[in-house]
Amino acid sequence: MAFDSPAHWQQARSFHHSRYDEAFLRTRECSVSVCLPALECATTVGPIVERLAGLRERGAIDQLVVIDGDSLDATARIAADAGAAVFSESELMAQFGPVEGKGDAMWRSLSVLDGELICFLDADVPEFSANYAVGLLGPLIEFEEIDFVKAFYRRPFRHGGVELADGGGRVNHLVARPALAIFYPALTGVRQPLGGEVAARRPLLERIPFATDYGVEIAMLLDVYEQVGLEGMAQVDLDVRQNSHQPLHALSTMAHTILRVLALRLERDGRLLELDAAPLLLDGGREREAALTERPPMVSAR
Numbered sequence: 090m091a092f093d094s095p096a097h098w099q100q101a102r103s104f105h106h107s108r109y110d111e112a113f114l115r116t117r118e119c120s121v122s123v124c125l126p127a128l129e130c131a132t133t134v135g136p137i138v139e140r141l142a143g144l145r146e147r148g149a150i151d152q153l154v155v156i157d158g159d160s161l162d163a164t165a166r167i168a169a170d171a172g173a174a175v176f177s178e179s180e181l182m183a184q185f186g187p188v189e190g191k192g193d194a195m196w197r198s199l200s201v202l203d204g205e206l207i208c209f210l211d212a213d214v215p216e217f218s219a220n221y222a223v224g225l226l227g228p229l230i231e232f233e234e235i236d237f238v239k240a241f242y243r244r245p246f247r248h249g250g251v252e253l254a255d256g257g258g259r260v261n262h263l264v265a266r267p268a269l270a271i272f273y274p275a276l277t278g279v280r281q282p283l284g285g286e287v288a289a290r291r292p293l294l295e296r297i298p299f300a301t302d303y304g305v306e307i308a309m310l311l312d313v314y315e316q317v318g319l320e321g322m323a324q325v326d327l328d329v330r331q332n333s334h335q336p337l338h339a340l341s342t343m344a345h346t347i348l349r350v351l352a353l354r355l356e357r358d359g360r361l362l363e364l365d366a367a368p369l370l371l372d373g374g375r376e377r378e379a380a381l382t383e384r385p386p387m388v389s390a391r
Contacts, residue, residue: 106224
């Protein structure tokens with residue numbers, strides 16, 4: 090299916106999670122793995138794993154894995170007790186050295202995930218619904234031409250007793266979406282370019298590199314678009330997603346990394362010349378260099 094504009098794609102390839110249910114997932118003819126990268130998530134990972142383990146027990150998914158970032162709290166034990174297979178990220182593909190954040194953990198997880206369809210979900214969501222996994226996997230099962238599905242949602246901002254209905258996702262709204270509109274206008278229909286919840290077909294994930302640190306989501310979006318175009322992409326509305334909010338100094342670091350990833354892609358494609366970016370100068374004169382390590386496509390790493 091060809092799309093004549095980003096708005097056309099957004100209308101045609103945006104689905105609500107309620108379009109799919111567990112019974113629909115059980116009609117699939119392929120195996121499904123759900124993976125949770127987790128770091129210091131002891132207060133949230135248990136209920137999440139329990140809900141996903143229920144999907145596995147009822148035949149909606151096949152494999153449930155938690156990749157623990159060597160948490161100092163009880164994340165690994167709680168996840169295992171709740172029914173997940175737990176792996177320490179530092180023990181996966183150790184020949185590549187120390188693990189560099191979430192993107193690196195996701196990349197290494199491909200070495201232990203068995204599914205033909207793979208769904209990545211966050212482990213720090215306090216009000217988690219199993220519909221997250223069901224909704225994200227649904228389009229991959231319904232449409233053979235779709236290879237990659239990204240979540241979007243409304244993120245309230247809560248501080249003290251005040252709640253702003255759409256005040257969350259500040260870097261998404263202030264940096265990622267405007268930058269895509271300028272440099273990658275075909276992707277302006279993507280509602281949550283920095284959202285961490287995705288589902289994809291294994292061959293696609295094995296063909297793309299994985300950026301580390303804060304760059305993983307935007308880099309994955311750009312690399313997927315390069316591989317399969319809008320025709321191979323979709324997004325699913327998961328309603329409301331609530332999680333903790335970071336302070337502004339942390340958001341500036343995130344924004345810096347995201348812009349560096351975009352700039353490096355533009356330089357690689359010959360659209361930006363003589364990139365000479367400086368480290369981010371934080372308050373107090375401290376410098377913070379954007380972490381831009383990329384793990385190679387898995388097909389070339391094994």
